[in-house]
Amino acid sequence: MQRITIKDIARAAGVSPSAVSFALNNRPGVSKEKREKIMEVADELGWRPSFFARSLPSAKANTVGLVIARPARSVNAESFYFRFICGVEQVLVASSYNFMLKIVDSIEEEMETYRSWWLDRSVDGVLLVDIRDHDPRVEVLEKYELPYVIVGNAPESIRSNNRLELRTPDAGAMQMVLEHLAQTGVKQVAYLSGFARMSHTQQRIEAFNRNAQELGLEAQTLETDFTEEAGAQKTLDLIAQMGTPLGIVFDNEVLALGGLSAVKAQGLKIPQEVKLVSWEDSFVCRIVSPQLTAVSRDSGRLGQEAAALLLRRFGSHETASTDFEMPELVVRASSVGR
Amino acid sequence: MQRITIKDIARAAGVSPSAVSFALNNRPGVSKEKREKIMEVADELGWRPSFFARSLPSAKANTVGLVIARPARSVNAESFYFRFICGVEQVLVASSYNFMLKIVDSIEEEMETYRSWWLDRSVDGVLLVDIRDHDPRVEVLEKYELPYVIVGNAPESIRSNNRLELRTPDAGAMQMVLEHLAQTGVKQVAYLSGFARMSHTQQRIEAFNRNAQELGLEAQTLETDFTEEAGAQKTLDLIAQMGTPLGIVFDNEVLALGGLSAVKAQGLKIPQEVKLVSWEDSFVCRIVSPQLTAVSRDSGRLGQEAAALLLRRFGSHETASTDFEMPELVVRASSVGR
Structure with missing residues (x-):
């Protein structure tokens, strides 16, 4: 393919070659809108930075x-x-x-x-x-x-x-968590997940539902925004809906701490009435009372x-x-x- | 001053020009020792990278x-x-x-x-x-x-x-902390600092000692490595030496949490016998019992x-x-x- 030059892009975009140069080199001197337009045209034309020019002083950025x-x-x-x-x-x-x-x-x-x-x-x-x-x-x-x-x-x-x-x-870890909860004798489990648009969240939710079914547990999942407040509020919602005894899996320790405070404020017994598991361990899980069971990975x-x-x-x-x-x-x- | 070339450096260091080039360009191909030697010689000769060569493709790294x-x-x-x-x-x-x-x-x-x-x-x-x-x-x-x-x-x-x-x-914040402790009626205060080689630690220690003296408080400071273990152990050391009631300022919340656990394990009453202040606030300070008084800044x-x-x-x-x-x-x- 013939090499695309700045002049080609300038012509196609209807701007000056120097505007193209500013835009392609990601420098000030051209408005945001103009820059976007130029980049679009450059893309359409199949423009690529000259390897030689970009390779000085060294081809590797390290x-x-x-x-x-x-x-x-x-x-x-x-x-x-x-x-x-x-x-x-x-x-x-x-x-x-x-x-x-x-x-x-x-x-x-x-x-x-x-x-x-x-x-x-x-x-x-x-x-x-x-x-x-x-x-x-x-x-x-x-x-x-x-x-x-x-x-x-x-x-x-x-x-x-x-x-x-x-x-x-993620799926294996969720299975481990649910098998643990099943062993404690709980018949109902819930999962407060993170953002459902993340693949790992979807994979955890899927594993949660599949494993709960295999273990004969009643299951429910709720999406959260990872905040302590969501952990507290959605824990109370779950308890109101499902009753106790209930095992709750929290997608991180901040959610778990929110849930812990809410459960304690309700005067419910941990772990007899509500069992909590945090997906993500940290020193915080050890300093609260009761200490939090947690999925511990080395990030x-x-x-x-x-x-x-x-x-x-x-x-x-x-x-x-x-x-x-x-x-x-x-x-x-x-x-x-x- | 005459511009120093790679050849000048090679001659002075007794190595090949290509070795100098590798070293100056921070690329593999020359041993660590040789590289250090070359850099030293280059420094002595007053070598600077050519502005022109370094300024391509752009003078600004952004x-x-x-x-x-x-x-x-x-x-x-x-x-x-x-x-x-x-x-x-x-x-x-x-x-x-x-x-x-x-x-x-x-x-x-x-x-x-x-x-x-x-x-x-x-x-x-x-x-x-x-x-x-x-x-x-x-x-x-x-x-x-x-x-x-x-x-x-x-x-x-x-x-x-x-x-x-x-x-x-730092000095103003330390004054605020000590005035607060003095108002609670405590007569003895201690500061578990971070690494004394840091200037901010020295400035805090200096302010701590000066303010304690001005407020008529007996004072002691101890250096720590910022760990929970140090927070626990040095808190017990301080209590053994100074007795209670005692106000302790911890250089961060991890130290404070270590101190809190140790004080509780000793069965001492907080805040009647031991008062704790954390220098650095976080949600952790709110979830422990009792909640921790803290210096809160927006990092x-x-x-x-x-x-x-x-x-x-x-x-x-x-x-x-x-x-x-x-x-x-x-x-x-x-x-x-x-």
Whole structure:
């Protein structure tokens, strides 16, 4: 294919070549609207930055990128992500790679970031987190030929042959939790999940319903926004609907703490009337009373393995996905009687 | 001054020009020892990367850097830093800047990172955290002419005219804490500090001792490594030495939680016999029983202001340091009787 030049784009977009240059180089000097228009036209024409120009001073950025698109109030995600980031860093530092981090509000901004990183050759590849059904980010990364590793289980809807996953055993862990609750003698279970648009949430909900059925447990699930308030309120809703004894699985420790306070304020007995299990362990689960039974996984190691997988892909075009270790269920007083 | 070439460095270091090239470009192909030797010689000769070569494809990296040199086990720092990072990101994203994050074990590695960022022109400037007495990082940043903002109060030993600080009111906050404790009627106070090599720790210790004296309180301080275990053990040591009633100020909420458990395990009454104040608030302080009185500051906003100050320096060579807002003292049951 003939190489597309700035002049071609300028002509097609009906703007000056210098406006195109500003836009393509991601520099100020052109309005947001004009820039978007230019980028669209450039895309349509199949424009790619000149490898030679972009390859100075070096073809390799020696940098790995991570964009977290997080809703403002998902507090817990913070502790998970910081431990994850520390793990990523351990591996990158040891391999002399830099780490580019971006925290944005939406996956639209996340995709815009990938474009800008690709234009500037800022990163050699990225870690993709919070994968969802029909995730448009995968298409964007493949279009820009940015190597990536999906942290978690890519849903069926992601059909690329090029995808590389660090798979997490969400279904197995949920089975472990429900078998534990069944062993405590409870007949009804509920799951306060996170955002249902996340694939791992869907996979957990599916496993929850399937395992509950297999174990002969009555089951209900409710979506939350990960806040303590939602944990408290939805726990009370569940108890009002289902009655006790009831076993509740919370998608993170912040939800579990909200639920714990609400249950205590109602004067209900833990674990006799309500059993609580937190999906995500932290020192917080040990300092509350009663202590919280929790699914404990090493998010630092998850970060390490994700970074290592991406570096292997850089070196050898690795395509074999990896399974992350099963988490441990740490049984404490919130689910078993004293 | 005559421009120093790779050949000059190769001659002086007694190595091949290609080895010098590998070393200066921070690429593999030369041993760590050889690389260090070469960098030393290059420094001595006053070598600087060619502006022209480094300025392609663009003179501006459009990136801000942050290196955190953290001891492996300082758990709390994590929550502080993640909220800080989220604040930094909010400002950078709005200004289309990238964010380069590095987490390393020592300030030696931190300085090595600055050199590598400077060589690669990876960042336009950095945020400098955990400033300490005679901090060698300031000298390194000035040598590389990397703009920086010090987050916190630079100690007297940092003499540069070029420094720019986002000052934090540590002394004022400590005065607020001690006045609160004095009002509760306690006559003895103790402070479990963080690492004494940090300037903010020294400033807090100094303010603690000065205010205790002015308020006529008997005072003692002990250094810790920020762990829950240290919080528990040193709290028991203090009680054994000083007796009760005693007011204890903990440098973060993890220390405070350790102290709280230890005091409860001893069967001592809170707040009648032991009053606890945490320097750093979090939802954890609200979920324990009794709830913890805490110094509450907005670490997200601290990150925002630090990033904004650095961006102002880029634009206008800003040199006026800024004072960060006073934190709030949130009084809860751990320091005032019910």
